[in-house]
Amino acid sequence: MATAIEIFKLLPKKNCGKCNFPTCLAFAMQLANQKVKLSDCPFVSDEAKAKLEASSAPPIHLVTIGSGDKKVEIGDETELYRHEKKFFHPTCYAITISDSMSDGEVESKLKRAEELSFERIGQVLTIDLMAVRNDSDNDTRFAEVVSRVAEIGLPLVLMSERPEAMKRAVEEASLEKPLLYAATEGNIEAMSSVAKELACPLALRADDLETLAKLAVHARETGVEDLILDLAPHRAKDLVEKNTIVRKNAIKRTFDGLGYPIILNVCDDERAVLKAMLATMKYGSIVLFDDLNPAHALPLFVLRQNIYTDPQVPIQVRAGLYPVNDPGPDDPILFTTNFSLTYFTVMGDVDKAKVPAWLLVVDTEGLSVLTAYSAGKLTEESVVEALEETSAKEKSTSGILIIPGLISRMSGKLQELSGMRVIVGPRESSGIPKLLRSEEF
Amino acid sequence: MAKIPIPKEKWSGKIETVVVGNTPEEGGSRSSQLMLGGDVGMPFLSYEGVGHRQRLAGEILDSVEGIPEISIAPFNELSYDVVEWAKRWKDLGADMICLKLRSLDPEIEDASVEKAVETVNNILNAVDLPLIVYGGGNREKDAHAMEAISNACAGERILLAQAEEDAYKSISAAATANGHGLIAYSNLDVNLAKQMNILLADFGTKLDNVLMDPLMAALGMGLEYSYSVNERIRLAALMSDRMLQTPMCCDLTSAWEAREATEEEESWGDPSERGSWWEATTGLAALVSGANLLIVRHPRSMEILQDAIVELRGE
Ligand code: B12
Ligand code: SF4
DSSP states (O other), X not given: OOOHHHHHHHSXXXXXXXXXXXXXXXXXXXXXXXSSOGGGSTTOOHHHHHHHHHHHSOSSOOEEESOGGGXXXXXXXXXXXXXXXXXXXXXXXXXXXXXXXXXXXXXXXXXXXHHOEEEETXXXXXXXXXXXXXXXXXXXXXXXXXXXXXXXXXXXXXXXXXXXXXXXXXXXXXXXXXXXXXXXXXXXXXXXXXXXXXXOOEEEEOSSHHHHHHHHHHHHHHTOOOEEEEOOOSSHHHHHHHHHHHHHHHHTTSOOTTOSOEEEEOTTOTTHHHHHHHHHHTXXXXXXXXXXXXXXXXXXXXXXXXXXXXXXXXXXXXXXXEEESSOOTTSOEEEEESXXXXXXXXXXXXXXXXXXXXXXXXXXXXXXHHHHHHTTSXXXXXXXXXXXXXXXXXXXXXXXXXXXXXXXXXHHHHHHHHOSEEEEOOSSGGGHHHHHHSTTO | OOOOOOOOOOOOOOOOEEEEOOOGGGTSOOSOOEEEEOOOSSTTOTTTOOOSOOEEEEEEESOOTTSOHHHHGGGGGGTTOHHHHHHHHHHTTOSEEEEEOGGGSTXXXXXXXXXXXXXXXXXXXXXXXXXXXXXXXXXXXXXXXXHHHHHHTTTSOOEEEEEBTTBOHHHXXXXXXXXXXXXXXXXXXXXXXXXXXXXXXHTTOOGGGEEEEOOOOXXXXXXXXXXXXXXXXXXXXXXXXXXXXXXXXXXXXGGGGSHHHHOOOGGGOOHHHHHHHHHHHHHHHHHHHTOSEEEEOOHHHHHHHHHHHHHHHTO
């Protein structure tokens, strides 16, 4: 968005008050804060309108791939650093199937891809797209494999040098908005016509940014607006540098021809995981993998989850008393905090114990046990308050309260205030099953 | 064809260069000196200008009690002998050795300060890499140990760790007395990191002797906080905040405490490979957000990060 001064320069400077503000400058300030509409001034020129509209368009185009509830949206980012606001649309990962694989190989790879799924702090971490690569050079085979892969329901990336193969696959598998990958200097004409005809997003690939900008002009002139850029970096250095140049030019509006999301292809790259990690931190929107080992996928997916959390709001859960494994009045109460990472870890472990228990989640404004304790947001008093608010002592008359081992310091005073028998649990919640199964209960 | 502009910032600030390790010429016995920091732009953007090479220190523990076995398994065959461990790190291409004297902790071994000094000497004699030395976490005892170690290593220019807000005077004095550097720890907060450097400067410590450790939270354990704190520290420093212009040191080893890093769970893949990537991913986030020196526990993570630095610098 333009600043008040930039807007002011474009206004008629009549200071006539028709906009309900005494001066054009006052009006410009309201506009910059998006409190009023430009059309409130009856005298703005068409030229000024066009300029202001262009500057309020998102710096990076929002692109949708696929349709329905599994569609992915990428782009529309506004920041260079996550602390400035947040990163909005997480990096998407795709696994690639080659159409020169046998049917059996296709099936087993699909199965492996679907198994790449982890549940973590209440979110399911998975791959987001499937890609099919036209290695066979055979249109019929390509369409066949695409149709099969489409059945699993994820949005698709079609990888081929040949527009006619793309067209046939899209039509035979009746795909909606798959990503066509990729138009290059050699085939830009035909590729953009097909993308236009099929109304699909189109990836552009070139290893220098000037050529890429030229390809983008061409695609736009053909009427294709949903573009994605493959900057074809050779080394990690190029990846970080080029991604930063593209992102920064778009956000600072120092160059407006490359305001699109970025795709990275790491198929056949011995540094696939390294580059995917870097792309996740540095402005990559899609990574195309050949395959992904779960031992690499988990850290990668968690990195994405970390980088894309909102810096202003820690992920929290609702405070309250949660029954686990169908507890009754004789079963003990354990307490923890409402920081999602803490809650889900502890909940998982209590659940695993297969022993009935009550889990009291104390509101710590989304802070972990020690962080909340040192910040004074988890005190003996706040625990007792939570016990009262949830009528916990009526639901569980066991009189037993298990506390996190890290805050054993609380036990004496808490015992006094709550009138319960306080048991100091293990420091690590993984020790909870053993404790709950022990003789004491 | 339209030329794409390179959006290079004109930073007015620059990160200090901290030198560690002295060769015989400077009165030490290390094979070479290492320069840390010196950055003039955001990490790995050669068009803004890059500083000295990012460096990797291999961790050595003089007591492995309570340390997850999987994280140090490759050193098991050395029976965790600190001297052999140090030599192994040198063979593996580590730039520095980071010795953590856990045995000093009264709750672990309550080993004597004399023994700690002996351990340091043995390592100095066995390998010629620059050294970082951590105490055991007990304030009073560490203060004594650091003073003794500082004297025993006079001339070597090691890094003493760590200065904290309520315990920095003795370690700072110990470092200054014999020309060593030190690591200043703060708790995940730009202002606290700055405060730490101000305290040190007021006490008379020169900032080109200081590395800051803003606490690198591991992957899945608050990494996002550290990533942003590091970036904000670096941005402020480049915008000329003098009190944040010290190079950054990030300890990655807490990554091994994250349960998902190593838990046995078939569908999560090999725990050792996963754990190594857990540590390496924490390291990559540290590098990209501004770290100049990383402390690493596992040889596989070391290998991944060595390659990453070569790649990121385009060497
Ligand atoms: C990320 C982080 C932050 C984040 C906040 C993250 C959050 N949402 O809570 C931020 C940057 C905001 C932060 C701030 C602070 N932090 Co902080 N922070 C951390 C860090 C790196 C990780 C915490 C974490 O997420 N742990 C993971 C969760 C899952 O752990 P957990 O909640 O403890 O749960 C585990 C166990 O307790 C147990 N458990 C939990 N519930 C239960 C229940 C039962 C019954 C049982 C048996 C077990 C159990 O199971 C869980 C898994 O094992 C730690 C250091 C570290 N590596 O641990 C420091 C740490 C907790 N922070 C600390 C401090 C001092 C602070 C600050 C006061 C300092 C400051 N910078 O101003 C502030 C206070 C915050 C405020 N004023 O609002 C100190 C606490 C010191 C102490 N020993 O008391 C720590 C330990 C760092 C240190 N070494 O100095 N912090
Ligand atoms: S109506 Fe238009 S010209 Fe009149 S004061 Fe408002 S902005 Fe200025």
